[in-house]
Amino acid sequence: xxxxxxxxxxxxxxxxxxxxxxxxxxxxIPPVATVKPGDTFRVDCREWFDGFIKNDDSADDVRDAxxxxxxxxxxxxxxxxxxxxxxxxxxxxxxxPIPQEEGPLAGQGWGYTGIFAKKNGGSFLTxxxxxxxxxxxxxxxxxxxxxxxxxxxxxxxxxxxLMGTAPSAELLGKWNAREAALIATDPERxxxxxxxxxxxxxxxxxxxxxxxxxxxxxxxxxAPPRExxxxxxxxxxxxxxxxxxxxxxxxxxxxxxxxxxxQGDGEITFCGGIEMGGFIDFHVDVIPGGMEKYGVKxxxxxxxxxxxxxxxxxxxxxxxxxxxxxxQRYLDSHLAYQRACLHAIxxxxxxxxxxxxxxxxxxxxxxxGRLSGVVDIPNACATVYLPTEIxxxxxxxxxxxxxxxxxxxxxxxxxxx
Numbered sequence: 292x293x294x295x296x297x298x299x300x301x302x303x304x305x306x307x308x309x310x311x312x313x314x315x316x317x318x319x320i321p322p323v324a325t326v327k328p329g330d331t332f333r334v335d336c337r338e339w340f341d342g343f344i345k346n347d348d349s350a351d352d353v354r355d356a357x358x359x360x361x362x363x364x365x366x367x368x369x370x371x372x373x374x375x376x377x378x379x380x381x382x383x384x385x386x387x388p389i390p391q392e393e394g395p396l397a398g399q400g401w402g403y404t405g406i407f408a409k410k411n412g413g414s415f416l417t418x419x420x421x422x423x424x425x426x427x428x429x430x431x432x433x434x435x436x437x438x439x440x441x442x443x444x445x446x447x448x449x450x451x452x453l454m455g456t457a458p459s460a461e462l463l464g465k466w467n468a469r470e471a472a473l474i475a476t477d478p479e480r481x482x483x484x485x486x487x488x489x490x491x492x493x494x495x496x497x498x499x500x501x502x503x504x505x506x507x508x509x510x511x512x513x514a515p516p517r518e519x520x521x522x523x524x525x526x527x528x529x530x531x532x533x534x535x536x537x538x539x540x541x542x543x544x545x546x547x548x549x550x551x552x553x554q555g556d557g558e559i560t561f562c563g564g565i566e567m568g569g570f571i572d573f574h575v576d577v578i579p580g581g582m583e584k585y586g587v588k589x590x591x592x593x594x595x596x597x598x599x600x601x602x603x604x605x606x607x608x609x610x611x612x613x614x615x616x617x618x619q620r621y622l623d624s625h626l627a628y629q630r631a632c633l634h635a636i637x638x639x640x641x642x643x644x645x646x647x648x649x650x651x652x653x654x655x656x657x658x659x660g661r662l663s664g665v666v667d668i669p670n671a672c673a674t675v676y677l678p679t680e681i682x683x684x685x686x687x688x689x690x691x692x693x694x695x696x697x698x699x700x701x702x703x704x705x706x707x708x
Contacts, residue, residue: 292333293384293572296324297365299335301389301396301568304342305363306494312337312365312548313496315488315510316466316519318457318540321497322369325542331384331574336451337363338397338568339549346401346427348439350705353405353562354423358412359492362453362513362522366546367496370575373543378581379456379536381545383596384572386449386530388430388552398568402435402552403427404655405562406647408705413482415559416629416650423705426651428552428565435553435565435655439703440648442696445656445681446600447553450529451571452564453513455520455591456536457544462518466511486512518589524564526554526657531596537582537589547571555653556660556675559632563654600657602678606686608635609663611670619669624662627673631660635675642686643696651702656681 299308310323326332338344339362344352373379389398397403406424409417426439436444458466470485477484490507498506516523520536528534536545550571551564558564582588610630612623620626632653639649657678664672679686684694 293331295333295335296326296368297334299337301392301394301399305337311496312363312494313367313546314360314362314364314494314513315507316458316513316521317463317495317506317510318460319498319502319506320367320457320495320544322367322542322544323496325369325371326575327371328575328577331572333570333572334365334547335570336365336548336550336568338566339363342396344397344403344405344566346395348700348703350405350423350425350703353425354408354411354705356405356407356411357492359489362548364453364513364546364548367457367544368546369542369544370577371542373538373577374541374579375459375539376580376582377538378578378585378587379538379543379545380576380578381454381534381536382574383528383530383532384574386451386550386569386571388567388569390570396568397566398550401427401429402565402567404560404565404651406650407561410481412561414561415557416632417482419633420647420650424647424651424702426655426702428655430552438699439701440644440652441699442644442683443652443656443681445553445678447565448526448529448599448657449550449552450526450554451547452524452549452551452554452558453522454528454534454545454547456538457540458511458519459539462539463509463511466517467509486514488512520591522549524554524558526551526556527595527599528593529596530598532593534591534593535578535581535587536591537587545575553655553657555656555658557628558654560650560654565655602680604679605659605676606679607674607676608638609672609674610634611672613670621669622665622671624665624671624673627671628660628675631673631675635677639686641693642684643698645698645701647702647704648698
């Protein structure tokens with residue numbers, strides 16, 4: 292087994308560990324460990340809410356989830372010799388749940404998916420699903436099943452939702468300026484258009500006490516993807532993946548977290564992957580001057596892993612850029628994917644699943660989302676592909692009556708107060 296350079300004790304909170312990670316991006320967060328190009332190493336990761344979400348039949352924890360505290364990132368890890376302008380090469384050698392443990396933390400044999408309430412982050416379909424819901428999934432090998440979404444089982448594509456390098460001070464300033472300008476266009480919007488720096492609940496690793504307030508006031512939230520990678524939530528960044536990250540600071544200062552047992556394209560419920568804690572094994576290298584050499588000056592490129600399940604039959608749904616009220620939008624691919632997902636959800640309800648159960652399933656199962664047409668004015672077309680093998684019943688249209696499943700206890704709901 293590779294040497295674990297960031298171990299986590301499951302009996303302690305994220306902030307009480309021997310080595311302290313972070314939950315903000317800032318160039319002044321010092322590295323917690325140093326590796327060399329060519330090194331192989333292991334990193335433990337805590338589920339993004341550090342154990343706040345429980346394995347129970349209530350969604351109150353999703354409703355009350357403390358968004359200011361996310362994400363619990365392991366790192367930063369300095370890569371010896373990496374310089375601004377280089378490309379950091381990151382190979383994912385292995386990734387999985389917390390090994391050989393069963394217990395109260397997500398990753399100890401189970402994980403969860405949450406629909407976030409509109410007043411606490413929202414989701415991709417927040418206007419149609421404004422309240423908090425939850426589904427707990429049990430792991431058997433690489434298969435996920437849920438008492439809250441019965442009638443389905445699927446093979447997870449285990450992956451980290453978040454990996455990235457530290458921003459330079461200049462890049463951090465650009466992030467904060469452009470996101471502040473966006474927020475200013477509609478400052479009272481719910482959910483907000485972006486998340487500004489928030490000192491409350493900031494975890495900044497080894498930042499000295501005298502610098503803490505300054506760094507906390509400047510540090511960027513980890514919620515969105517940006518030029519450094521970040522929270523991209525790409526389900527295919529699985530075992531066998533190679534990622535090429537731009538380097539903006541000396542040592543690259545690489546961090547990782549937000550592990551998922553599985554996820555559908557888009558992570559559409561916001562907490563849409565099956566969230567868990569676990570481990571991840573890396574090999575790293577450096578391409579000197581790679582940003583200029585290959586034109587990878589912003590945003591990582593990657594070679595996906597090859598361990599995804601081999602589903603061969605799919606039922607697909609399309610959507611176009613027309614709102615539910617019939618308003619035509621111009622080549623709005625975001626809206627088109629929303630409509631495709633809504634069509635899939637409505638279809639699944641004909642078999643007995645509630646709309647919320649179907650929505651949770653689309654967030655968690657390895658569905659395929661695609662931009663299928665972006666040039667035929669005025670309508671963009673997006674599609675969502677459901678693997679038919681994950682269902683216990685045949686969901687294909689037939690001349691007979693649709694089969695019906697027992698929806699069981701359903702997905703726990705918590706109405707926002």
